[in-house]
Amino acid sequence: MESAKLAAFLIHASDNVVTLLGQGKEGDDCDVHGARRSSVVLKEDIQYGHKVALRDIAQGESIVKYAQTIGRATQPIPAGRWVHVHNIESLRGRGDLEEQR
């Protein structure tokens, strides 16, 4: 691929995560484009297509993409960290939660 700078896509200005459009390495300074221009420094290696926290996200806070809630943080997620199934959880189709009630 071209040696252009690592980019990530912000779908909506209110989103707190961006989608990485290349293979990310810890320390990479990543250009954010889409709904608005910004940047974020990766705090770990992150794969193509995976999500990066654009700002610090508190435990229990909603993860917002497409200006919609896609789940909640199960632990604090600092800006630049990988956001995925290890630190966020779905709130729908959770019969397991239903059983605990």
Place this chain on the structure above:
Amino acid sequence: MTVGVSFLGYPRPRGVPGIRNHVAILSVMDNVNPVTRGIAHNVAGTLPITMLFGRGQYGYDREVTYRTLAGLGANPNIAAVLVVGLESTSADEVVARLEESGKPCDCIVVAEMGGTIRALEEGTRKAQRLVIEASRLRRREYPLSQLRMGLECGGSDTTSGLAANPLMGRVADTLIDHGGTAIISETWEFVGAEHLFAERAQDPDVKREFLDRIRSAENNALSRGLDVRGTNPSPDNIRGGLSTIEEKSLGAMAKAGSRPLVGVLDYGEPPHLSGLHYMDTPAAAVESMTGLSAGGCQVLLFATGVGNTIDCTTTPTIKITANRNTAVALADNIDFDASALLDSQEVRMDAMADQLLEFVADVASGTLTKGEVLKQQELAISRFQPST
């Protein structure tokens, strides 16, 4: 720019034209599949439609099975049907349901005509006649309004929701603006996005019916104490960066563009209006595509992220990806590479949607998809309940 796009299709006695001209050899149940395959092997121009289950189904499943079998036979891409049954009651029911299509239809009943060798002989002779008759049909020009398009995604990743699905949505919008029909399906992949899609319903009845279908699917999991995580999103979705069903659904919904939702369809049910429809199907691609094809879709657009290579047997399936790695790694299976939408900020969605629509018209006019050439096709009728 896209005004004036037309396609060359095969005229049918009733309804919209076909974009292919197969003679279907159609199993009523699983117990005659070897006969169906044998006849299809003997006769060029035929398409075997084999099925699992059928026998012992009752209630809702029985209705879904018969509706879907008849719907696949009635699909515009099928010129004529040879129904293969084990016994005459079930075979006659499929034949009767096919009558409405007005297309040539014949039948063999394996157990009542002296076993499989006689059935193969007679079936081969009948199929030969149907194929020669079908081969006399010629393509004619039709407007886009005569196209019914299914909107599918599978092996999704984050590039699907970002680019490939919205691209399909643009094409669906254009088709609908020209008087055509588009159907989105996969009920579970509205969970987390249903509040947005429901607002597009053209009236309160459609809105309520749509929301009831989504609630019913989710309530089924909740009432059984099941957690859908790990099943949907699937393991390959998760490797592709999708974390939750909500995220996947918000991306999946983009396939349906932006036009009003005019109707809710049951599994395999054909629409009676033009415009955007939603069909209640499972999210698994083969089951979903089978429902869409039985609903009369002549063509399917199928967006994939990490890669899902399967197509529908009865409806040509156009594979689209916006994942640049998949476009290269699965080049043998991908028909339309949309990765420039993400890799180049100069490429505009509207321009690429025009190219995709042109390609759809090409495929509708006879250009083969990669999946058709490689025979990567399958059908499976959804099963909702136990059999007797």
